[in-house]
Amino acid sequence: MQSTPTPQPVRRRDLLTGLGAAAAAPLLLGATTRSAPRDSPAQRPVPAVRTILLRGAALVITMDPALGSGALGSIENADVLMRNGAIASVGTALQAPPGAWVVDASGKLVMPGFVDTHTHLWQAAIRGGCTDGDLFGWFERCADPARSRLTPAGLHSLVRLAAFDAVQSGVTTLVDWVDIFAYDLIESYVRALAGTGVRFTYAMFPPKPDAVLLTKVKKDLVDPVPLGSFQVATHAARALQHLNRAHWEAAQELGVMLNSHVLERPEQRADDPIGVLTDIGALGPRLLINHAIHLTDDEIDAVADHDARAAHCPLSNMRLASGVMRLPEFRRRGVKVGLGLDGGTDDSSDFHALMKTAIGLQRARAQDPGVFPQVPDVLRMATLGGAEALGIADRVGSLTPGKRADVVVIDPAALNFAPRFDWVGQIVFNGRPENVDSVFVDGRPLKYGGTLVDIDTSRVIREAEAAATRLRAAR
Numbered sequence: 001m002q003s004t005p006t007p008q009p010v011r012r013r014d015l016l017t018g019l020g021a022a023a024a025a026p027l028l029l030g031a032t033t034r035s036a037p038r039d040s041p042a043q044r045p046v047p048a049v050r051t052i053l054l055r056g057a058a059l060v061i062t063m064d065p066a067l068g069s070g071a072l073g074s075i076e077n078a079d080v081l082m083r084n085g086a087i088a089s090v091g092t093a094l095q096a097p098p099g100a101w102v103v104d105a106s107g108k109l110v111m112p113g114f115v116d117t118h119t120h121l122w123q124a125a126i127r128g129g130c131t132d133g134d135l136f137g138w139f140e141r142c143a144d145p146a147r148s149r150l151t152p153a154g155l156h157s158l159v160r161l162a163a164f165d166a167v168q169s170g171v172t173t174l175v176d177w178v179d180i181f182a183y184d185l186i187e188s189y190v191r192a193l194a195g196t197g198v199r200f201t202y203a204m205f206p207p208k209p210d211a212v213l214l215t216k217v218k219k220d221l222v223d224p225v226p227l228g229s230f231q232v233a234t235h236a237a238r239a240l241q242h243l244n245r246a247h248w249e250a251a252q253e254l255g256v257m258l259n260s261h262v263l264e265r266p267e268q269r270a271d272d273p274i275g276v277l278t279d280i281g282a283l284g285p286r287l288l289i290n291h292a293i294h295l296t297d298d299e300i301d302a303v304a305d306h307d308a309r310a311a312h313c314p315l316s317n318m319r320l321a322s323g324v325m326r327l328p329e330f331r332r333r334g335v336k337v338g339l340g341l342d343g344g345t346d347d348s349s350d351f352h353a354l355m356k357t358a359i360g361l362q363r364a365r366a367q368d369p370g371v372f373p374q375v376p377d378v379l380r381m382a383t384l385g386g387a388e389a390l391g392i393a394d395r396v397g398s399l400t401p402g403k404r405a406d407v408v409v410i411d412p413a414a415l416n417f418a419p420r421f422d423w424v425g426q427i428v429f430n431g432r433p434e435n436v437d438s439v440f441v442d443g444r445p446l447k448y449g450g451t452l453v454d455i456d457t458s459r460v461i462r463e464a465e466a467a468a469t470r471l472r473a474a475r
Contacts, residue, residue, distance in 0.1 A: 046445050046453050049101045053094060054080040054409065057105040059423055062090055063112050063384045063398035071376050072424065073398070080110055082405035085443040090399050107413060108437060109423060111379075112398055113172025113406040114351045115386030116341050118290045118311035121162035121176050122147070122155055122189070123344025125468050135265050135320045138345065147180065149474040152188035154467030155180070159192035161464035164452055166341070166349040167198055169433040172406035172441045173386070173396055174198060175311075175340075177233050177259060177290070179205040183213070190221040194228060197446050199396065199406065203259040205233035209246030211253065218254055227442060231259045231288070236273035241280065248282040257286045257391065264291035264322050274299040283308050288389065290340065292330075293323040300326065304333035309389040312381070314357040316342035324361045328372040338386030339378075352431035355382055359428065375425045405443035410435050411450070 060080060062073035067090055069075070079094040080087065096102050123143065130142040166174055176193065180186060186204070193200045202222050206213055218230040232251040234244050244260075251258040260282075262273045274295065277283045285307040292310045295303070303310065312325050330337055339354055346354070355378045362371045373381060387397025396406050410431065412423060417430045439447040446453055 046448050047101045049099065050084050050443060051088075051097050051100040052082045052405075052440070052443065052445075053096045053100050053102045054082075054105040054110055054407070055094075055096075055102050057110040057409075058107050058412075059109045060090060060399065061109070061111040061379070061424070062400065063380060064400045067398075067400060072379060074424070078110075080105075080399060080407065082407065082440065082443040085405055087399050087401050087403050087405050087407075089401055103409075103438075105409060107411070109410040109412060109427065110399075111408055111410070111427075112383040112396070113408045113439060113441065114170045114382050115338055115390070115397060116166060116171045116174040116349075116351070117288070117338035117386045117389050118313055118340025118342055119162075119166070119174055119176055119346075120178070120343030121159045121166075121174075121193075122150065122178070122180065124158045124162035124165075124464065125150075125154075125471055126344045127347050129344070131319075133320070135322055136267075138320060143344065146471055149471050150180065150185060151467075151470070152184050154470055155185055156188045156192040157460075157463040157467040159189055160196060161460055162343070162349065163193060163196040163198055163200075164455060164457070164460060165433075166351075167196065167439055167441075167446050168436060168452060169349045169351045170408040170410075170436045170439060171341075171349065171351060172199055172408070172439060173201075173390075173392075175201040175203055175231070175259070175288075175390065177203045177205070177261075179207075179233070181207055183217075186217055187221060190217070190225070190228070194225040197227070197441055197444060199227045199404075199441055201229045201231055201390070203231035203233040205235070206247070206250075209243060209250075211246070211250045214250050214254065218256075229256075230254065231257045233259045236260045236262060236276045237268070237271035238276055239271070241276050244276055244282070245280045248280050251282075251286070257288055258282050259288045260290065262289040262292050263294040264317070266294050266323070269294060274302060277308075278302060278306075285309070285391065290342075291317065291322070291325070293317060293325050295326065297329070300329055300333055300335070304330075304335050308335070309391075310335055310337045311340040311389065312337050312358060313340040313342040313346075314361050315347075315354055316340075316345040318357060318361060319345050319347070324365045327358070327362055328366070331372045331377075336385065336389045337381060338389035339382050350433055351382060352428065352433070352435075355379065355428045375428050378428060379424070405440055407438075407440040408436060409438040411437040 060075045060078040062068045064073040067073045081089040125146050126142040130138045222228045222230045232247050234247040236244050248258050283306040287308040290311045358378050384397035387393040395404050
């Protein structure tokens with residue numbers, strides 16, 4: 001495959017302050033009987049079947065109020081039938097079709113997979129780094145130097161590490177905002193994502209108006225992956241308005257969303273990102289804004305009036321001292337908001353910690369335990385709300401029959417989770433990745449019995465460690 005010429009790198013730190021430069025065949029799960037690699041811990045064999053019945057779950061949370069009780073659609077002692085990658089039925093005492101793999105889910109909780117609306121997987125290379133820095137200090141000392149030294153092989157290892165970490169936490173869909181420019185690196189990145197089996201969106205930031213490169217990446221690398229989708233990424237700022245306009249025009253041409261960081265820090269107020277997005281005509285349902293911490297009342301009104309969507313990244317915002325998103329105000333105005341792990345400044349992929357922090361920061365800010373979001377609200381944001389923000393709620397986010405079978409099974413029989421008091425609340429406040437027993441994406445098991453399927457995790461870790469070591473040595 002012929003490489004596209006590599007443009008000059010543009011530092012995201014400069015772009016964020018408005019001062020920057022102006023101008024695969026999928027590797028999916030196989031069709032044979034699946035078991036653990038020989039040098040990994042033993043696990044139960046996973047049959048290669050496309051019909052799976054989760055039998056007798058103690059609690060199923062459908063996220064569909066029409067399918068179960070309450071706002072979350074809860075059903076006790078229920079079954080979930082997955083067939084050909086879709087949810088076929090949810091209910092009690094379902095009949096197992098001939099040839100189905102029947103999984104004993106007794107005592108366990110079943111719910112839709114988590115939707116990570118904003119991340120940067122490659123930043124696994126700098127987890128735990130520059131912990132005393134704000135956003136700009138972290139970029140200058142950690143992110144920018146590491147990105148400039150990436151190689152295709154090293155990048156592939158780091159992306160796999162972070163993606164599998166997300167999967168084991170219950171993430172079934174993720175949006176990866178990527179400002180990596182060389183075509184061989186982009187190709188390695190997308191192939192790494194495709195090989196994990198997770199449902200993903202590659203949100204690509206081109207450092208100059210380059211519709212040819214965007215089209216090539218989408219059509220040659222992302223479109224061939226059944227679980228892959230594409231967005232155009234940008235940094236909305238007055239100094240870059242011509243670039244923002246070109247990105248929006250490319251997104252319209254390709255029929256995809258525009259994805260922009262917006263007002264993560266108060267210093268970015270001078271960039272007027274909401275004004276720029278309004279002026280170029282991008283403010284609308286095909287726009288996803290990330291962080292959106294320092295918006296005025298008028299700007300939140302504009303986002304709501306135009307049905308633009310937002311990604312909330314509370315763990316990252318807290319870590320970088322960026323501020324606290326005005327989530328209750330977004331809620332009152334009806335803005336669709338999902339949750340995002342935000343890559344390296346989340347430091348892990350713990351979606352339970354993300355949900356708990358989304359609640360805790362608002363309570364600390366308001367000094368009110370009744371402030372939005374409450375537990376049902378944050379569970380919805382983590383699943384169906386995230387799908388709504390991405391415009392894919394017709395496919396994922398709930399266990400509604402006909403949607404894709406992106407399902408998580410949680411085992412509450414653990415020291416950190418037991419004893420039972422309120423399982424719904426405990427998912428958020430007690431849960432950890434090790435409580436995620438199984439993860440299905442499009443009806444295929446990526447994690448089963450507490451172990452990633454057909455993945456030698458020790459090898460994944462070794463390769464990522466070697467890649468990170470090479471990055472540090474290249475200084």
